[in-house]
Amino acid sequence: MFGEIDVIIQIHYKERNAAVHLCKSLTLLFRAAGERPLVFVCIGTIKAIGDALGPMIGTLLQDSELKNTHIYGTIKEPVHALNLQDTMQEIHEKYNHPFIVAVDASLGHLHHIGYIQLLEGPLFPGNSMKKSLPQVGDIHIKGIVNTIGPYNYMMLQNANEKSVRNMAKTIATALFNASALTEKKPQKAADHVV
Template structure:
């Protein structure tokens, strides 16, 4: 991919390693745990949920922000009522706490076989690339969700994305984030290596053998 336009024709633009084509809460939780250090807790991060309620396909981020806020998370930027979008993204970025790790969430357009999938990125993403907007990268870690196909009339496609798909993806992302960063502040547990238990001793079949003993004379 040589430029932003070419990249946006296939997927959102981002930097860093990516685990993509994730379809379930369990898979997304695993991907988050694989790319985000286990020591980070909810107290160390902020969620930047990018998008707008004026376009159905672009509302994944605001829905996630609204769901997280409703569950009691206070470290959230971007909701349905107060979205973070192209007009205020730069101001929002400058207002983020310098000592916090930023997790960005955004929708994107992509290949038809990726519609409905999510991806976790060990680095920032570039919002608006799918509709040829030149916005700054955001996020120390990122989640993107492919909501519709790219390459033709992107604004129209976003506005006509099915709301049911957007809500499902937003709920899945929210659930995975809650699994990864519980409000209790606990650190995630790193899976321990499986220990190999000794093989069970096989019992021989048949009647027990009699042991011969020598008689003892008095």
């Protein structure tokens, strides 16, 4: 559907039980990571509503007080183009062989808006903005917030705020529950994070 060969799951955030389906795939990946420290890198800024998807997710996860998971990228302390390299260096210095989940907003075709993709391998942030940034993650999640076009920054600014917020809640819920289910002493899973 999206032309990616490494897509693990793709689901529209409005689809019934979207967070549950995403959680199941994430749980398998987190269990396969074994004892590696789990780190979420939620990329983006609040300067454009579409680009705020990552920081919204990071903030929801941080507010949920998830144990044994390390979160980078929130509304108050975003991870973006200017600090991404330093953030990744800090993560690799602080944690021994971390399992990194990168989360970012993405642009796509009109009929892809609202889809969440979980993909194997690293994220290449800034591609749609023609930025050369370090790759991030063992796996990554992309939320398609608007269409790709000649003025991609404008497309990020003009994303539907309600859709971005709801997509953030779906992704954060899936990440929270998958993390809780893979801990040695699991936390109670939640219907939603907020």
